[in-house]
Amino acid sequence: MEHIAADDRCRTGAWALEASGVGKSFDAPVLRGIDLTIARGEVLALLGPSGCGKTTLLRIAAGLLAPSSGRVSIDGVLVADGERHGLPPEARGIGMVFQDYALWPHLSVLANVAFPLRMRGVAVGERRGRAMGALERVGLAHLAQRDPGTLSGGQQQRVALARAIVAEPPLVLFDEPLSNLDRELRESLALEMGALLRELKLSAVYVTHDHAEAFTIADRVAVMLNGAIAQLDTPETLFTDPATPEVARFLNIGALIDGEVSARRFRCGTGAICVETPGEACADGPAQLLIPRTAVGPAADGPLEARVARCQFQGDRYLLHLELGSGERRLVCPSDTPARPGARIALALDRARLRLFPQTSQPLREGHAS
CATH class of the missing domain: 3.40.50.300 (P-loop containing nucleotide triphosphate hydrolases)
Incomplete structure (x- = not known):
């Protein structure tokens, strides 16, 4: 090149x-x-x-x-x-900051930060002053003479950042x-x-x-x-308005349900989910509905029933692993209270958060939230 x-x-x-x-x-x-x-x-x-x-x-x-x-x-x-x-x-x-910080173990913190300036031929006095200035910016000037190996992970991260910004x-x-x-x-x-x-x-x-x-x-x-x-x-x-089903699946936003749009209503194959389509208009035909992680409680926009597959305690809340329809579609929802596995509960659907993706190509593999 x-x-x-x-x-x-x-x-x-x-x-x-x-x-x-x-x-x-x-x-x-x-x-x-x-x-x-x-x-x-x-x-x-x-x-x-x-x-x-x-x-x-x-x-x-x-x-x-x-x-x-x-x-x-x-x-x-x-x-x-x-x-x-x-x-x-x-x-x-x-400037670059790498996975392992790439700090020289035989050089002091100050010498590590000054190294890029040394390679550029900056005079000793100037590079020392600029390196100290970079360390001050990241709050580590008091550790300038320490060896990198004696620092915590967070401090090493700051040293690597100071070295990356020393040449501005x-x-x-x-x-x-x-x-x-x-x-x-x-x-x-x-x-x-x-x-x-x-x-x-x-x-x-x-x-x-x-x-x-x-x-x-x-x-x-x-x-x-x-x-x-x-x-x-x-x-x-990204979370409130994913552009495609692939983005929604990768970000793990919720459950993607295959179905059909007809007369402004979305209905999945089993008929277990039937809701008014979100948005101003949607052509009839195959589509996927994104149901984001939602609250457990009384239905807000027509009832949607789910079966509790598992209840996971997380200290400050519970995560309910839910099955929709015949069980092949899954959704994870936070809850302040536990629910018994096998119980059937109602979900609150906020229509403004539903997203509909018309299928213009081969149907996508169903995803699930986790």
């Missing part, structure tokens, strides 16, 4: 990151025409299952991979143009930095990371496969499925 010469760089806009038609193929396509923009000061999460292409997209932004097609710009500078032209990673001026990059890339931690620590560090990124007003791309982590940290979330962005929205919008 030819490098873009400094004189050939061109300003393309005011975005922290702009991707246009980015594709990548190995033996088969991995990325399919990705279009993406990230505003300055915005944190965007790439969320998806293993193999969806999110890490490949991050590596292309970092300069560790060349796209097969499409263009990438960082802070208005063209850094990649298909396989023919591209800036090397060290010339892109970005236009964009910071996070490659699943919390994935190796247990769930409780991951949740607490995600809260801390989200608050810190907003306080520092960083522009960032955050790769994760964990829904809660993405929603805690990011301003917007791009759900990636099969090498494409299936939906890019705020966390709230």
Whole structure:
């Protein structure tokens, strides 16, 4: 791949990151025409299952991979143009935070943070001052002389972030930095990371496969499925208005029910579910109805009966695992009170939260909430 010469760089806009038609193929396509923009000061999460292409997209932004097609710009500078032209990673001026933090164990915290400046030939006095400034920004200046191995996981995370921002990059890339931690620590560090990124007003791309982590940290979330962005929205919008059944299934929003629309009513094959269709209008024909996790209690929009398969105690609430219809469709609902397995209960349906997806192609495999 030819490098873009400094004189050939061109300003393309005011975005922290702009991707246009980015594709990548190995033996088969991995990325399919990705279009993406990230505003300055915005944190965007790439969320998806293993193999969806999110890490490949991050590596292309970092300069560790060349796209097969499409263009990438960082802070208005063209850094990649298909396989023919591209800036090397060290010339892109970005910061990166890795899964294992990648801290040098034989260097002090201060020396770890100063390392990127050292590689750029910054004078000793200046890089020490700038490294201390970065540590102050993440609240660790008092640990500057400590060895990284003596720090907690959260402190190491902050050191890695200080090192990523010490050169004041236009964009910071996070490659699943919390994935190796247990769930409780991951949740607490995600809260801390989200608050810190907003306080520092960083522009960032955050790769994760964990829904809660993405929603805690990011301003917007791009759900990636099969090498494409299936939906890019705020966390709230993703949950209240998923664009496709695939997005709803991946985010585990509720139960997807196959059925038929006729005369503005949706009815599943067994007839156990029959509701007025949500929305202004819907053509007759095959469709799927998304019933989100809902409250247990009196019916609000016509009765929907479910059988309790299991009651799970979670300390501050119960999770009721429910069977709809003849039992092949499942939904999980929170409840303040327990229910006996085998009991039949009524669900409160909020029609405004129902989502209907007309089937224009092969019917999808039924999913379930968990």
